[in-house]
Each structure stands twice: as structure tokens, then as C-alpha cells.
Amino acid sequence: MSEYHIPVLLQPSVEALVTDPNGTYADFTFGGGGHSRAIIEKLDKGRLFAFDQDQDAAEQAAKINFEGFTFIKSNFRFAKRYLKVYGVTALDGILADLGVSSHQFDEAERGFSIRFDAPLDMRMDREQPVSAADIIANYDATALHKMLGRYGEVTNAKTLAEGIVSARARKPIQTIADLLAVLEKFAPRFREYKYYAQVFQALRIEVNDEMGALRDMLHQAAELLKPGGRLVVLSYHSLEDRLVKNFINKGKFEGEVEKDIYGNDIKPFKALNRQVIEPSEEEIKMNNRARSAKMRVAVKI
Structure with a gap:
């Protein structure tokens, strides 16, 4: 797994995500499976649905032996559609690591x-x-x-x-x-x-179409998560982080937050971390590709 891809902010992200060992979770960016494996370690009778559009990721997912694990070869922008096929309409948590995997960068023919x-x-x-x-x-x-x-x-x-x-x-x-x-x-x-x-x-x-897919994913996350469900997103450049930050704080990608007739904010999420979470110096020394990572955690209102 570490040869394929070293997962960034592994423990902080999984600890923020999994609140119920019997819950239903989604890893929207399976990659080499590092985050998925760590999520599975915290599950008892829970379920994990993992998404990735890369065939190489599908081959990595085939190595996981856990009854509650399902891999779906698709872009996460279609998550709601595929989860409905499996009878899933509500999730306890969603993790999305938006970075390109080390494997994709290191495979010359991929052209990254x-x-x-x-x-x-x-x-x-x-x-x-x-x-x-x-x-x-x-x-x-x-x-x-x-x-x-x-x-x-x-x-x-x-x-x-x-x-x-x-x-x-x-x-x-x-x-x-x-x-x-x-x-x-x-x-x-x-x-x-x-x-x-x-x-x-x-x-x-x-x-x-990474920015379009990210917008679609965030809207679907708001629909799929149960009240109290967690959204954990790792981004690697300011364009991604800005979209995630705005959607969590304002319920939209641009402009100011809208309010109802009572003056309450109309938005699906509440940020759990006031400041963005970044890798430690120790993690960056071990994995230089983690240096630009920013993690935001939100709870469905």
C-alpha cells in the first residue's frame, strides 16, 4: 500500500470520520486504499463504499477482504446514483482525499x-x-x-x-x-x-473536470449525509480548498450565506475545525507530497 500511495493525514481524517463502528461510510477517492483500510479497522458491522474511476485503484480494491466493503468504479460525482442501486440513501460519513495518488504521478505513461x-x-x-x-x-x-x-x-x-x-x-x-x-x-x-x-x-x-466534479460531490454529500454525519475533505491547492471552505461555511460556492425569515443561516454543514488542519512537520518529512494538504471537517446540520 505504501509503495502505491502514502495516505495523507491518515489518523486525523479517519478519527474525524468514523463516529459509529456500525455505521455506513463512503470513501469517495479510494486510490491505493490507505484511508479505506484504516476506516475498515474501525468498523464492526459497519459498511464502507469506496469510489474511484481509475482501473489501477479497482485492482487495489480487489485485494480487500471485508464483508462490509463495496468498491464502485466511478467518479464520485455519480455517488448518489450508484449508492441508490445498493439501497443506500443516507451515510454516517464521507471522506474525500482530492489529491492525485503517488501511483499516478509515478507511472510515467499516465502523463501526470x-x-x-x-x-x-x-x-x-x-x-x-x-x-x-x-x-x-x-x-x-x-x-x-x-x-x-x-x-x-x-x-x-x-x-x-x-x-x-x-x-x-x-x-x-x-x-x-x-x-x-x-x-x-x-x-x-x-x-x-x-x-x-x-x-x-x-x-x-x-x-x-475536477472542479465540476467537486461541486457535484459537495452538493451530493449534503443530500447523502444523515444529520450529525461527518464530511472530511483533504484538498491540495487553493482552488479546491476555497470551494470546500465556502460550501461548508456558506452552503454555496460564491457570495454570502443566505438566511431564512428568522435570520438563521441556510446551509447544510457546520465546520468542526475552526482552523484548517495541516500535516505535521514529521509527516511532511516522511511524505513530501503531504506538504500542501489541508483538511476540513464538517458535520451535517
């Missing part, structure tokens, strides 16, 4: 990391039709500009978008090396790797 040269893929579900290479090849400069600015917070997004369109007219951009050859002309000096990471983040989010 600048450490390798491989096809520009980045699909978490390799059965979906659109890859990062397709986006680079087909988006016009306006769409690329919007994507790079919104999801990568790239400072020269407009100039880079135009540069990509110009470069692909001369030669197709199909591999990581092809893309890096273009990016190095626009990257700020001494900040090249951070710049590359921002561009790759933007592409990955766009390929997998």
Missing part, C-alpha cells in the same frame, strides 16, 4: 509528471475520450488562456496560450517533452519548475 517523457495523457479514467494532448491540440487561444489562468493561476496565461497555438502549428505537441520545449520559452527564470507545475495542474483539472 514532468519527471518523465510520456504521452500527454493525464486522464484519471483512461476510458474517457479526451486527453491533455487533445486539449493542447484543439483548444483555441481564448480557451487555453481561460484554462491556464483559472486552474493554474499562470501569470502570463494569455501569452503562453498564444505561444502554444503558434508552436502546435509548426509541430504537434503530443508528449511531455514536446510541451516542456514550449513552456521553457515562457517560464520565469529560476521559477521554471513551479511554472511547469502550474501548467500541468491546469491541464489535469481541465482533462478530468
